[in-house]
Amino acid sequence: MTALLHWLPVLGVLVVVVGFALRFNPVPVVVLAGIVSGLAAGKSIGEILALIGNSFVSERALLLFVLTLPAIGVLERAGLREHVGNWIATLRGLTLSRLLMAYLAARQILAMLGLYDVAGHAQTVRPLLAPMAESAAEKRGSPLSARERNDVRAFSAATDNIGRFFGEDVFIALGAVLLIQGFYSQHGIELEPLQIALWALPTAIAAFVIHAIRTVLFARRIKNGTTGPATSPGPLQSRSASARQDMPDTDQCG
């Protein structure tokens, strides 16, 4: 019976895996998984509700990015994305691969200094990096097809993630390094934060090299890519409008 109780909460993991695999809306899947794990661990409904409520409000900082939306919305209404596109098109030396590599390096260095909330998907990728990358990609002389446009946006977001992740572990005063130090300290091993941070450098360098190579290959693929039909959305057209045309309604399964 005790052995069974030990394993039962894993059911919650199963709910998540199955729910994500079947492409149900993730929010109810995740909440259901929490309830299942709680019940399997023998907790009462009241305890589970309190546990979910407390864990949720403790992480409110994760919603801070929505505060960027009004400013970015106002600027987009006044043509920010269009202007970014026009401007990048005039910079002849700025290719897609150079743009993304420079962003990757800057993001990693900022994260190493502990400044990982300075950039991000809401702060910099949507308003600046993605339109810049699209415009840089179109310097090949023909407009991007809808699919290529999506690929360029996704690769921009990926570059932001990789720069952040493999920079922040080198920073000693926050987050990962302190978590590692604190964990070992609880288990009787005392370490200096700098010892831990320095050993993140080889991976940080490897991350830059690997992703830079992939960026060059990706940019080459986009440059040589056969363009879509002549009706593909041009750089100055509304992103939302063009995205909607070729966006199957994923909300049901998303």
Add this chain to the structure above:
Amino acid sequence: MLKIEQAYWLIALFLAGAAWLNLRERRWSHAGFWLVLAALMAGGKYVLDATATHHHLPAQLAGVGVIALAVLSPRMQRGQLAERDAAEREADARRLGHRLFGPAVLIPLVTLLVALFGAYAMIGGVRLFDPARTTLTGLALACVIALIAALRVTRAKPAVGLTEGRRLLDTLGWAALLPLTLAALGGVFAATGVGAAVSDLVRMAIPVDNALACVVAYGLGMVLFTVIMGNAFAAFPVLTAGVGLPLLIHLHGANPAILGSLGMLTGYCGTLFTPMAANFNIVPVALLELPNQNDVIRAQWKTGAALLVVNLALMYFLIFHF
């Protein structure tokens, strides 16, 4: 003193405004969703304070709110919110030119300045920024300053800030909520012993006296657990207590500093593979209006996989030699 709590109030205000606009357009699910979330953002500190004094009712009500959000989120269809005409935007872009960059760059710039110098800002001997969350408080302040600057540069009415912000918020929809929901699930998993059970599974599966097998099990365990939890921070204590400490450090004599550092970074490779890391992998899909939920993961998993191999090799060759 500027505190993170005030930023949460600001978020609540914005969400309530978005709810009101949706209410006027009879988009009931959206209105209800943002309203409940606004209440959770505004009431968060009250909930936590009450829990600290062993009053569990507010936390339970918050839990009911989270379930309400879960029920509402599948009903949020991605609407056809009107955007300003493309030709008008293009005309504005030509007229305003580089002046449009100013407010956009203010967001990272002010955040950076507050992060670097916020600790020195004093008013009447009192610190201007709460030392606890200086950078994030700075981000909130930067957003307010950028909004004011954006309204000035574009000569738009202040109400435009709400309508345009709401347009982007509704574009995000439930994706905006997923990071918080997953964090809540992490809390539940930790409290119900899911971690201990998973690390037992890993130990049952490997020959413990083989150092390479232990390295691979630890690394892949970090990846697997990060994929499940969406967060390497949650995986690290579980896997290091279950596999890293007893097998690699105590049995095989691994260097704990290198093991910890590389173990965490191996977990980060897992973060690149998983939709559970919603704030990194799902929120941008919504923000960039990509057609498929896994588009960002598809763009980055190869970097993650190559880096995983590099990390495992580094771990095997470094932890036993230093």
